[in-house]
Each structure stands twice: as C-alpha cells, then as structure tokens.
Amino acid sequence: MKKFWALIIIVISHLSVSAENGYNLWLKYEPIKDAKLVAAYQENISSLYVYQKSETLDIATKEFITAFKGLTGKSISTSVSIQKNAILFIKTDDLQKLNITHPSPENDEGYLIKSIQHQGKPLTLISSKTDKGLLYGAFHLIKQLQLKQSIFNLNIWEEPKIKHRILNHWDNLDRSVERGYAGFSIWDWHKLPQYTDQRYIDYARANASIGINGTVLNNVNANSLILTDDWLKKVKALADVFRPYGIKVYLTARFSAPIEIGKLPTADPLDEKVQLWWQQKAKEIYASIPDFGGFLVKANSEGQPGPQNYGRTHADGANMLAKALEPYDGIVMWRAFVYDNEVPEDRAKQAFNEFKPLDGSFHKNVIIQVKNGAIDFQPREPFHPLFGALTKTPVMAEFQLTQEYLGFATHLAYLAPLFKECLDADTYAKGENSSVAKVIDGSLYKNQITAIAGVANIGNDVNWCGHPFAQANWYAYGRLAWNHQLSSSAIADEWLNTTFTGLQKTSSTLLKDMMLESRETVVNYMTPLGLHHIMGWDHHYGPGPWIKDKPRADWTSVYYHQADNNGIGFNRTSSGSKATLQYFSPVAQKFDDLKSCPEEYLLWFHHLPWDYKLKSGDSLWDGIVKKYYKGADEVKEMQKTWAAVEHDIDKQTYQQVKQLLTIQSEEALWWRDACVLYFQSFSGKPIPIGLPKPKHNLKYYQDLEFKFVPGI
C-alpha cells in the first residue's frame, strides 16, 4: 500500500514538472478528469481490429492507442479477432467479407463512424474507401474523446467538400520564411535527406488530424534550386514522411528554371525545348515521388518571371506546366495575384482584368489560385471579384494564416471569421446562393479539380506558430477546408477544448467570445470602415498611412486611402475606377451605391467627405476615430478576459499570452494614435470629446524606424 502511494506521488509529481510549451498543439492527450466518463470510455472500448494492415493504418491505430492511454489511462491494443467493444478499421470494399453492410461515403477521403451490433457484439465501425479515410476517422474518434463527447450511438458521416486542402509555406531555402513570424523554416534542408526530424512527423500528424492533405514546401517567390537533383532528394525524404499521413508534397516552380538550372537560353513556354525540359523534370520528380502533387506558380508578379516575359499569356505558361504534369495526375496552381509592369488605374482590378479574358483557355489540370480579396490579405477585404467570374476554369481560394497584416505573431486574431466572411459571401454568379464556397468546392460550376490554400503560419518556434492562439488559425483553416459550413464558433470550441485541456465551461465561453471578436478588433484599430494597405513600408510592421513616393504608386499607402482635405477613400464605383462593376449584379450595385454599400467596405469602394454621415449619425471623421479607439479599448478587454481565466490555463501559456496581449495593447494604441493623427492632418477636425489625446505627435510616429523586422 505504501509503495502504491509512493508510486502515485512519484508519477503525479512528474506531471507537474513538465511545462506546457505548446508543441503538442491540439493533440494533447492528457488525463480526462471526469472519472465517470473515463470509466465509461474504458468500459466501452476494448481493442482495435484492423482487417488489412498498412502503414497508414498502423499510424491510425497507434495514434488511437496513444490517445486512449493518455486520455483514459487504459492500454488497449489491436486484436486478431473482433472483440466485444472493439473499434473496427475496415475499408469499404472489405465490409462485405466480414458480413457488415453499411453504406459508406463515396468520397475517397470520407469516412463513416458508426456504432453497430455485429454477431451480438457492440462495436464501433470506422469505414472508408481508403486507409487515409480510416486515419481521418481515427482522429475524429479521438477528438470525440478529447471533447468528452459520447461514443454511443455514433453515426458520423464525413466527406471533405474540397479535394486539395493545402498549406503554402513561404519558406526559403536558407530557412528564412517570407512573412513568417514564428521563427524560421521547419525544413532543415541541410540535414535532409538523411535526417528526418521528429518535427516532420508531428507536422504531418497535426495536418492529418484536421484533414489537410497537401503542402507546398517552398516560397512562391521561388528558387529553382529546389528542382535540382540534390534538392529533390530532400523533397523526396519529406514526401516519404508525409505519405502515410495522406499528405502530398507540392513545389513552387520558378518559371525561369529552364534557364537557371536547365541551361536553356529561354523559358518561353511555346519553345519546344522548354516544354521538353519541364516534361523531363516532371518525369524525374515522379520517378522518386510517385504521388507528387504538382506545381504552384507565381508568375509575372512582383518581379517573378513568367510567360509575359516572352509575350505569352498566363494560360500559355500554365498549360505548358500542366501538360508536363498531366501523365502523372499532377496539377498546376497558377496564382492570379499578378502585377502589371504598368501600374493600373486600380490595383484591385488587375487580376480580374487579366484572367477573365483567359477563361476557358486553361488546360484541364490547371486551377487558378485567387486570394480571398483583390488587394492582399488585408484585415478586411470584400471577396475577390474573380470568384464566380471564371465559369470554365476551376478557381481555388488562397487565405493567409500567417498574420502579415494582422499584427504578426504578437496579436491575437482568430481568423475563422475572416475566412468565413469570404467563403460565405454570395457572388450571385449564378443568381442567389452562389457563394464563394460553392465556387471553390466545385458545386457551382461542377469543377473536377477543387482546392484551397492557406499560407502557413508555421515556423520552428517550439509552439509552431509563435502565438499560442495562432495555432487556432492553422486548426480553423484545416477544418474549414474540410467543411466550409462549420461555424467559426464551433471551430473555436473544438480548438479551445482540445488545446487548453483544463478549461471549465465558463472560461471556454469567455475565450470563445474573445476569439470571435478578435479579428474585428484588429480591423477596428488598424483599418476600420474599409481602409486598407496603410501599414509600414516593406516590413508591414505597424501603421504607415503616410507612406508615399515608392517605386510604384500601388506600393504606397496614400494610393489606397486617397485622403485629402475633402475626404478619404478609394472611389471604385462606376464614377471612379469601376472596380465594383467586376462583381455580378446585384453585388455590383450593392457596392456601387453608397446607400447599400456595407459600412465595413465603405472606404474600400467610396471616396467620401469627412463630414459624410454614417448610419450611427456620426460624421465619417468621428466614426473613423471612434473605431480606432474602440479597437484599442477592445484589446484592453481581451487582457481582462485573459486575466479572468488564469486559473484554467497552465502557467507558461498564461504568461506567454499575457505578455503578448501587452504588446498587442501597446501596438493597438500605436496604430490608433498614428492613424488618427495622420488623417487629422487632412480632416483638420478635433478628436471627439471624451476620447484621450494621442501620446505623441504625428512626427514621432512617422519617424519611428525598425530594423531586422521578421518576415522579410
């Protein structure tokens, strides 16, 4: 008896020693404290039964065993026969052989989790057409336990709505990460291919657990070196690690690679030698990575080479690559984020202008990758007018998880509401109910290829994403990529309760509310009422509404806010740049008409006088200022909320987030004061009565300089 106690003490004490550093993400399998529930789980799950072995199923069952042991304390194992209370992992085609008849999802990655009775035994059946689907099923059932939900009478039918659910890593080969704020690249290229870090496995696990099934390893601002033999060996090593987790590897293809590494005089897509070079390259890649996903291409944009260098179209370029990949079922993701050498009358119109005329001329395995909005991942943008506009060409959405414009890794901003705002937006492309989500899940135009991309917020920080709450954006992206109908709230609930395992109900609600508001808060203190692209030059750190006189007009802030003594805002209506007309009716009219334009997009579409009256009754000037102050105040509320849940959060994470909220609070004030003072220099109006004065004068903020800002 004494020994028992000694042992208990020894082991419990160990638990308190290990600190929570965030490495395990939402896959924390810590003991569930509800003894009754634990007993129920223990009693009703006895073992695992696997009909056909595979590497993927091995991973699935091991993950379940580890999770079950961690969560409930019970060791279970796989069994050669079907025991009472077993969990069955059976592929659809094998169900018959076991005399089990249950319809399963048609989709390759879909799965069924069903409580069944079979030969008198209660069982939990996980079935899917593929091993990958069974792995997804295992993670689903684990989450069921993590969230302390019932495992009885299960009848879960899941199918992903989008086929390719991809992370885009803007990781350079020197391990810097463009717009990365969580340390440096997790790809330790130098040690590859021989050394495969545990981190790669845990990366794959985390992605598989939320249904992400593809990863573009390197930056869209590409280096062609990645396509050379030595580097492809490294890529292959990663692909080998990821494969059993159902994750395909993709690469960015630098358009000039045939010149740079192929020693050809040109990269003209209509040149036969160039075509042959890419065909040969594809053959090489597939010889070592048979399930290679394909290429992501940023061409003729921000200095990247492309087909236009040779007088060819984006379609010419994309199709050449597509044909090279076609024999192997690879795809080309061609970005619509393009830049003309000539600055257009309105930057927001360019992608539409360039790609709309090309609709129908792309090869069948090309998909156009379109950012959620027409400018560049701003805190808020109206949905991109290209969604729905291409009727004969598949279109995918690109979201940015890394917070280039939303406070880096020091601001808490839960982005599911941002993603949802775009996905749920109705394009009216085929009348009402033509949401962006329906465009990209292929249901609107019956596309065969469907895809979605998220620019990763992952780095080699111990906790992967820098900010503990930034993990929620990785999680939310994966969940929405699988099912865009999930609510931001439901996803927050899942993430919070798998991540902070000691969370009581009241704390969970407080935190969820905080998360759901957090992105709007960032909009308020950075770019309220449709303002956009007014951040610091180049590094995008902090406010920079005064940025002007740069190599391109559309790289300045003054271009975007158009503030002058009379008013502020970019006139994109029919009396201005006519960008509104790129949208389908009645969206075009809604945005065009000041009366119907939602106030959150007001200055995106309209240039308005400072005394324009807002719905609140405030003048535009007062309204802008109040938004900025509101945003900064809301961060203070977040700080209070965080303090209120301290008892439910491990000490290390509590401290981390507390410090980060301090930074966010200071930077929100910085944004507020700098922007208010700057715009005041045009409006000439006072800060509304009752609001405190900015701490410094405008010059102070304009003179701030920052060196070695991360992410560039």
Add this chain to the structure above:
Amino acid sequence: MKKFWALIIIVISHLSVSAENGYNLWLKYEPIKDAKLVAAYQENISSLYVYQKSETLDIATKEFITAFKGLTGKSISTSVSIQKNAILFIKTDDLQKLNITHPSPENDEGYLIKSIQHQGKPLTLISSKTDKGLLYGAFHLIKQLQLKQSIFNLNIWEEPKIKHRILNHWDNLDRSVERGYAGFSIWDWHKLPQYTDQRYIDYARANASIGINGTVLNNVNANSLILTDDWLKKVKALADVFRPYGIKVYLTARFSAPIEIGKLPTADPLDEKVQLWWQQKAKEIYASIPDFGGFLVKANSEGQPGPQNYGRTHADGANMLAKALEPYDGIVMWRAFVYDNEVPEDRAKQAFNEFKPLDGSFHKNVIIQVKNGAIDFQPREPFHPLFGALTKTPVMAEFQLTQEYLGFATHLAYLAPLFKECLDADTYAKGENSSVAKVIDGSLYKNQITAIAGVANIGNDVNWCGHPFAQANWYAYGRLAWNHQLSSSAIADEWLNTTFTGLQKTSSTLLKDMMLESRETVVNYMTPLGLHHIMGWDHHYGPGPWIKDKPRADWTSVYYHQADNNGIGFNRTSSGSKATLQYFSPVAQKFDDLKSCPEEYLLWFHHLPWDYKLKSGDSLWDGIVKKYYKGADEVKEMQKTWAAVEHDIDKQTYQQVKQLLTIQSEEALWWRDACVLYFQSFSGKPIPIGLPKPKHNLKYYQDLEFKFVPGI
C-alpha cells in the same frame, strides 16, 4: 483500491506519451527507479530553510523542490523554522547569527555543502558568501541526487577557478547565427523587451546549473545597432531575466559605432569626442543594466574596423573602451584573433607578433581573448603561443563549442578532450608546470581579472544544440570553466547520467568511451597528423584541400598544407616561418625538432617528404592514408556502439542520433576519399594494400557544390 489503480494507470500512461525532445538538457528530473535510494532520499530530506529571502534564493529553492519532487516523488517546501533533515541555505555572514560555525569559501561564488548536526538535528548546510553561491550549491546538491550519490556525510567545498565564465553568441540581429548549426538565434529581438520567452529562463537555468556566469549576446562581427536606445531596452530585458541566475550580460562593441550611430566623423580612439561618446554610452548602459559585464571586441580582423584604421594600436583602442567602463567595473575582452591587411609570412604568428609588444600597455580592466590555437578552432591545434607570453596583461582563452570545423551539428564530437588538451598544455612560461590553465586562471601571473569564453553551440532547435550529444560540449565547457582540473571522463559521466536517465552502467561506459574517442576520430578523418584548415571554402562544409586562388593566401587550403610532389606540411620551424620560436623553451625546441615533435602536430610544424618514416614504421603517405581510413572506420564503430545501447535510450533520441551517425559516417568517407585522392595527386603513391578504393574520382569531390549551407 480500484480507483488507485485507475489513477496509477492514468498517470503512468501519461509518462509514456510525452516524448523526449532534448529540451530539458541535463536538468531532467525523472523518477529515480531505485526504490531503496528514493526512500533514503525521502527520509533524509524534510524541508528547506532559508535565512534571508531573495529572488535568487527563491529560484534556488524552487529548483530544488521541483527536482526533488521529480526525482523522488516527495513534495517538500520551505519552512520558517529549522526542521530535522532540513537543507539550510545560509549566507556566510548569517551563519553566526544561527550559531553555526563552519568555515566557508572566501570566493564570492564558492559554496560549502556540509552534513552537520545542529541543536541535535541532522541537517545539510549550503553556505556561501552570496546568493549566487547558494544557487550553485542547490544545483550541486540536485546533481548529487540525479547521479544517485550519497547525501550523507557531505563535505563539498567548491570555488570557481576562473572569475568570468562566459558564452559568446555569434548571433546576428536578424537571428541568423554565424557558424550556428542548431537553428537560429534564441534571442527573439522583435518581441523583446515586452515578451520574455520561457526559453530565456531555461537558458539561464541551464547555465547557472553548470556555473556559467556571463553571456555575450551578439556576434563578434558586430552591428552597432545593438548599442542604440531601442535595442538596449531589449538587452536590458534579457539582463533582467538572467540577473537572478547570476548571469551578466555583455555586448560586442563595433569599433566604428561612434560614426555609425553616434554621427561622429571618426572613431579614432585618441579623439576626445570619440572617448566622450563611449563614456556616455557606458553611462547609458549602466543606468539601465547596473551589472552590465562589458564589451567584447573584434577589431582589425576580417574586415572589422579597429584602432589601426586610425594608425592607433590595439592597446589604444582597448584602453579607450576600458576607461569608459572602468567607473562601473566593466571589462573589455579584446580579441587577439587579428588579421593584418598584409598577408603575413605565417598566419599562425600574427597574434603573437601584434600583441607581445603591447604587453603592459593595456588598461587594467582589459583582458586579451586568445583562441585555443593560433589558426582557427581546428580539430586539433597546438596551444596558442600567446598563452604565457603576456606577463603583464591578463589573457583569457576562447574555445569554440559550435562545431564550425568539426562537422557542424551532424557529427558527434565530444570536445572536452580538445579543451583539456589546451588547458593542460605546459607553456613553460615560468618553467615547468606553467600550464595554459594557470595562465588563464590567473595563478601564474597573479592576474586580478580572469576569464574564459566558449563560442556557443546554442540555437532555437528544440534540443538547443542540434545534435543531442552537442549538449555535452556546452556542459563540459561550463564545468571546465568552473574547474579545469576535472577530467573529460568525469564530465562525460556526469553528463551522460543526467541526460540519459535510463542508462545502465554498461551502456554508460560504452557511451563514455565513445565520447572520449570521438574528437580524435574527427581529427583522423579530417585533419590527421597536424593537417589543418583544409575544409570547404567559406561555409567550411566538407573537405576542400584543393582550395586556392582566394583573395588572401591565408584563406586557402594550399597555404596551410603546402603539399607538393615532394611532400606535405607547413614548415614553421627555425628553418621555416620560425613560429616554433614563439613558444617558450623547451616547448619551442620540442616542436622545432622533428625527433621530439609529437606526431599529432607533425605537419603543423614540419614540411616532410612523402616517404618520411613515422614512428609506426609507415611512410608519411601510408600513415596519412591509414589515419583517414581509421577515422572513417571509427565512425562505423560508433554506429555499432549506439545500436548496442538502444534499450537504454528513449526512442526519439535514439532515432535522432542514429540518423546523425549515418550522416557522420557518410561524411567521414567523403572527407577520407576526397583528401586521400587529392594528396595522392601529389604523392603519386598507391593507397596501401587492403584498404578499399575511394568511391569516386577526385574531380567528383572537387565539383561538389553546396548552396544554403547553414552558419554563414
């Protein structure tokens, strides 16, 4: 009873879930499995008693409580009265007040750990003149437990032999680390000063546990930005974290800072405005960091600015800084690793030639930082001739923990034997028994300032050092900085058994032997018999004995090995560059005379014909080749040893090291084959019979190119 079991199972299962990622270094407080020993520890340690509270003592007691809980399972706490079996933390000055009379070390950082009887109670006394000493004592007693040693009849008297025991971080402000192979800088400058990462605390803990008491935060190739107001705030935040752990912060001072950030037209050390600028800067620094340690300076070396730019001497430069720091007890560490613009007749002689004449002209708070050898941290170098040569100027040693020349973070090389080789070398400066250690611990010349520096091998990899065994070099450096008389073997024992907590005796012995041989193995497959500086150009990755025609002769390999058809080696004897004559007699004669020159330094000092007969009877050619083959074979033995201890090592670490040994094995063959083939092109002699042929021809190795090699 059932509940007990459930609980035990729950908690034990948790243990198996958490993987060993190396983050906790040698501070793993996992349950000791020997129940009898645990019982003895539990019975004989009851509580802690602290006479006077302080932040440092709070850390010391918390660390001990955590460790004791982890190791033995028993929760103890501090008590307001002295209980039986208590551990007392009492400063020397307070002993009297408690009627305890035991002599304690005079040294500020020294400590006594003594089992005493006091008022009839058995107690363990930790006493020291300072809180810092008590913290060191706590870590010592913890180690006693970790190593499963007795806690009875203790009488441990410890004093550091060297005053400033410092890590040098070659960390740039963009977080790249020059010659860093463990990821990127742990200093997340962007988030400082508000966000202090848990990693900073754990860094301080680790250093305090081995007695390191200073850290130079930034690269010797310095950026003066670190001395600006904004950055000093960040430095202050780190200093505040480190202070209670007894660690002082130092910075590198870029000599041209008065121009770059002070807007002065010159940085001439004799210019009054320049002097004033540095005085003002020192005042500023000390206002916010009252215990700031001082400056480390690399001047007039490899392109860094320095006093010679203004026709002044190193002493002029160092003294100006020293005077600025003097009011605050700061020190200047001035590096002797200097580079003349004119390539000297022998690079190895330069530091001596420049600094010997300046002896006596340095201000009293200047110390000269001398690399262990005269070239540059090679796998093996004879000790630097400056050790002992400066009789009126304190000299400190600089070792390189990061394996710039010893295989990066992929080769297992335990460096304690390298450090010891230098420390134990007898300079004969004041006759026999004038070891390098005695020079740097101040005992030879009675120096007031003593110091030692280790170029850190720390990065933001989860396990800090990249290679699990590289942690041993950080550990060994700290231990030797404290007490240079410790043996490499004893340190390896300590490190192995605190790091791999499940190690059985036989495995421990196997691993220790492997560690002790490992550096010699690297010498064998890279630079046997005194060869040096023949690695790849610039990045120093892999072999490059063919490197020639670079901007400076002494940046090439051919300069150092001098191989031709007749023979190989650098004639540094009295018939050559006369570098041998920089040493004291009889060392000079020993190196100068072929008969007495140790074979490990043979080609360092002598140019010899290919058929020169070695002690083994082999010709020089055969001897070199056999060493290369031996080195490569020894790595295969290391792989076998590692496989033999698999059962005692956690799975993750086992896999990591296994993969790394594969790389080391391949790269050892690469070194062997490339060097043998290259030197064969001069010797024209066959590879000795029985040895396998290289896999490729020389051109293959010469044509290898590497991009994005880490550390540059």
